[in-house]
Amino acid sequence: MNRLTRGSSDENFNETLSYDVIGNISSLTRNPMGTNTYSYTGNQLSSISGALNSSYVYDANGNQTSDSQKGINISYNYLNLPQTINKASTSESMQNTWLSNGAKIRKTVGSLIRDYAGGIEYNNSSIEFIQTEEGRAIPSGSSYSYEYMIKDHLGNTRALLKQDGSILETNDYYPFGLQISRAGQTVPSPENRYKYNGKELQTELGLMQYDYGARFYDPVIGRWNVIDPLAEKNRSWTPYHYTKNNPISRIDPDGMDDIYYNSKGVKTKTIERSWLFELFVGGDRSYINDDKGKSFKLTNQALGVINSGKFKGFESNWENSDSKTGFSSLLKKATEPKGSENAFFYVKRESQDGGDLDQKQNLDPNKIYGASGKAMNRNEAGNYLWGAALAKFGFSTSDAITLAHGGTLYLETISRPNREGRGWSPGDIIYRLGRARLDEADEVEAIEAGSVKVLGYKLVK
Numbered sequence: 001m002n003r004l005t006r007g008s009s010d011e012n013f014n015e016t017l018s019y020d021v022i023g024n025i026s027s028l029t030r031n032p033m034g035t036n037t038y039s040y041t042g043n044q045l046s047s048i049s050g051a052l053n054s055s056y057v058y059d060a061n062g063n064q065t066s067d068s069q070k071g072i073n074i075s076y077n078y079l080n081l082p083q084t085i086n087k088a089s090t091s092e093s094m095q096n097t098w099l100s101n102g103a104k105i106r107k108t109v110g111s112l113i114r115d116y117a118g119g120i121e122y123n124n125s126s127i128e129f130i131q132t133e134e135g136r137a138i139p140s141g142s143s144y145s146y147e148y149m150i151k152d153h154l155g156n157t158r159a160l161l162k163q164d165g166s167i168l169e170t171n172d173y174y175p176f177g178l179q180i181s182r183a184g185q186t187v188p189s190p191e192n193r194y195k196y197n198g199k200e201l202q203t204e205l206g207l208m209q210y211d212y213g214a215r216f217y218d219p220v221i222g223r224w225n226v227i228d229p230l231a232e233k234n235r236s237w238t239p240y241h242y243t244k245n246n247p248i249s250r251i252d253p254d255g256m257d258d259i260y261y262n263s264k265g266v267k268t269k270t271i272e273r274s275w276l277f278e279l280f281v282g283g284d285r286s287y288i289n290d291d292k293g294k295s296f297k298l299t300n301q302a303l304g305v306i307n308s309g310k311f312k313g314f315e316s317n318w319e320n321s322d323s324k325t326g327f328s329s330l331l332k333k334a335t336e337p338k339g340s341e342n343a344f345f346y347v348k349r350e351s352q353d354g355g356d357l358d359q360k361q362n363l364d365p366n367k368i369y370g371a372s373g374k375a376m377n378r379n380e381a382g383n384y385l386w387g388a389a390l391a392k393f394g395f396s397t398s399d400a401i402t403l404a405h406g407g408t409l410y411l412e413t414i415s416r417p418n419r420e421g422r423g424w425s426p427g428d429i430i431y432r433l434g435r436a437r438l439d440e441a442d443e444v445e446a447i448e449a450g451s452v453k454v455l456g457y458k459l460v461k
Contacts, residue, residue: 002244002246002249003017003019003023003244003245003246004017004175004176004245004246004247004248005017005018007174007175007248009172012031012032013030013031013172013174013180014029014030014031015028015029015030015031015174015175015176016028016029017029017176017222017245019245020040022043022236022237022238023237023238023241023244023245024038024040024043024045024238024240024241025038025221025222025223025245026038028176028221028222030051030174030178033051033052034050034051035050035051036048036049036050036051036052036221037049037050038221043238043239043240044056044058044062044240045064045221045223045240048069048221052069052220052221053069054067054068054069054070055068056068056225059076061076061080061227062226062227062239063076063080063225063226063227064225064226067225070087070205070206070207070208071087071088071089071206072085072086072087072205072206072207073085073086073088074086074225076226077098079098079100079102080215080226080227080229081096081098081102081104081214081215082096082216083095083096083098084096085205085207087205087206090205092109092110092204092205093109093110094107094108094109094202094204094205094207095107095108095109096108102213102214103116103213104116104211104213105117107204109204109205111124112124113125114128119131123190126139127139128190129190130144132146134148134149135147135148135149135160135161136149136192138190145162145163146163147160147161147162147163147168147188147192148160148161148162148163149161149192149194149198151198154197154247154248154251155197155198155251156171156173156195156196156197156198157171157192157194157195157196157198158170158171158172159171160188160192168186168188168192169185169186169187169188169192170185171195173195173196173219174219175247175248176219176222176242176247177196177197177210177217177219177222177247178219178220179195179196179219191203195210196210196219197210197212197251197252197253199211199212199217202216208220209225212252212253212254212255213253213254213255213256214226214229214254214255214256215229215255216255217242217252217255222242222245223240223241223242224240224241224242224255225240226240227239227240228240228241228256229255229256230256230257233257243258244258260289288314288368288375290314290316290317290370294316295373296316296370296373296374296375297373297374297375298368298375299374299375299376299377299380299442299446300442301376301377301379301380301442302368302375302376302377302380304377305365305366305367305368305377306368308366310366311366311367311368312364312366312367313367314367314368314369314370314375315367315368315369315370316370316375317370318369318370318371318381319369319370319371319372319453324362325362325363325364327371327384327385327388330359330362330385331359331385331388331389331392333356333359333362334350334356334357334359334385334386334389335389335392335393337350337356338393343393343394343395346393347390347393347395347403351386357385357386357389358382359382359385359386360378360379360381360382360383360385361382363378363381363382364378365377365378369381369384371384371449371450371453372384372449372450372452372453374445374446374449376442376446379443380442380443380446381446383443383444383446383447383450384446384447384449384450385450386400386447386450387400387401387446387447387448387449387450387451387452387454388450388451388453388454389450390403390451391450391451391452391453391454391455392454395451396451396455397448397451397452397455400447400448400451401444401447401448401451
C-alpha cells in the first residue's frame with residue numbers, strides 16, 4: 001500500500017509505524033523515545049499513550065481544539081485556520097492574523113509581533129530577514145549578509161551555511177518530520193525556523209507544529225490537526241493523513257494536496273499506488289505510476305475500471321510478464337496454433353469471440369494492464385495483443401488498424417474466392433468504410449501500440 005512502515009539510520013534513529021485500514025496511524029515507535037499507541041473516535045485521534053500521553057478534543061468542523069500534553073487550547077476562524085492559541089499553565093497566548101485568501105500576515109505572542117510581507121519577515125517592526133531563492137538575507141549594518149540553505153529532494157533544510165561556506169546549523173529528521181535531537185546542536189541568530197519541507201516551525205507556547213498554509217502539521221504524532229480541505233478527493237483515506245503516510249516520496253506544499261516524487265527526486269503528475277491507487281494528484285487523471293515510479297498514460301476506459309468500485313489492481317509489468325496471463329504467454333497462445341494456415345483466414349476465424357486471437361477472455365475485467373506506456377482496461381489490452389499478433393503474421397500497423405476499423409465487413413470483403421489462393425498483401429484491402437463500425441480512439445491506439453512493439457518501429461502519422 002506504499003505506506004511507510006519503517007525508517008532506519010545507522011545511528012539507530014529509527015521510526016516504525018503501523019496503520020488501520022484507512023490510513024490512521026495505530027502505533028509509532030521512535031528510538032530512543034519509545035512507542036506510542038493511538039486511539040480514535042472515527043478518524044479523530046482521541047488519545048495517545050506510551051512514550052507520549054495526551055488527549056485531544058475537536059470542534060464541529062473537525063479542528064483539534066485542545067492538546068492535553070502541550071496544555072494548549074485552539075480557536076479557529078471561518079477558514080478553519082488557527083486564530084488564537086492559549087496555554088493556561090503559562091498564561092501565554094498566540095494570535096494569528098490571516099487574509100481572506102488564507103495568507104498569514106501577523107503572529108503575536110505577548111509583546112513580540114512578527115509580520116509576514118511577501119518573503120520579508122519583521123520582528124517588532126524591524127526586518128529580521130528576507131527570504132531568497134537559496135536561503136535568506138540578514139540585515140548587517142547598512143547592508144546584508146547572505147545565508148544559504150542546503151535542501152534535500154523534499155525541501156527539508158539539511159544545513160545552513162554562511163557566504164564563506166562555514167556551517168551555521170545542520171538538521172536531520174525522522175521520516176515523519178520530527179527533528180533529531182543531538183547534543184551540541186547550534187542555533188543561528190536569528191533562529192532558522194524553516195526546516196522540514198522548508199516550512200516554518202511554530203515554536204511558541206511549545207506548539208512545535210509546522211505551518212503549511214492551509215493547516216498546521218504535528219511531526220510528533222505524524223498527523224494534521226485539521227481536516228483535509230480537499231477531503232472529498234481523498235475519500236479512501238483518513239482526512240488527517242500526512243502525504244498518504246509516505247513522507248519519503250511525497251510532500252504537501254500547502255496542506256491541501258500532496259505531490260509525488262519518483263526515485264530520482266523528480267516531481268511527476270501521477271497517481272501513486274495504494275489499494276485503490278489513491279487519488280489523482282492535483283486533479284490530473286492522465287497518468288498512473290507503478291511502485292518504481294514509471295508512468296503510464298491512463299485511457300478513459302481504464303479510469304472507468306478504477307472508478308467502478310470493483311477495481312482489483314494494476315498489472316504494471318504485464319507487457320514484460322511471461323506469467324499465465326502475461327503479454328508474452330497470451331501472444332504465444334494466440335499465434336502458435338496457426339501453423340501453415342493462410343494468415344488471413346486464420347485471423348478471420350480466430351478473431352471471433354472465444355477464438356485464439358480473442359485473448360481478452362483471459363484477462364480480468366476489474367484490473368488494468370500496463371504496456372508501451374499505456375494503462376488499459378481488458379478490452380484495450382486484448383486489442384494490444386491483437387495488434388501484436390497481426391504484426392507477427394506479417395500485417396503492417398496500418399493494415400491492422402484498417403482491419404479493426406472495418407471489422408467483419410473487411411474480413412468478408414477480402415475473403416472473396418479469387419483471393420483465397422494468395423497470401424496477404426496490402427493491396428488486397430478494399431476500402432469500404434461506409435457501413436463499418438469504427439473502434440474507439442483508445443482501442444485503435446492499443447492495436448497500433450501492440451503492432452509497433454512487435455515490428456520495432458514508431459508509426460509516423
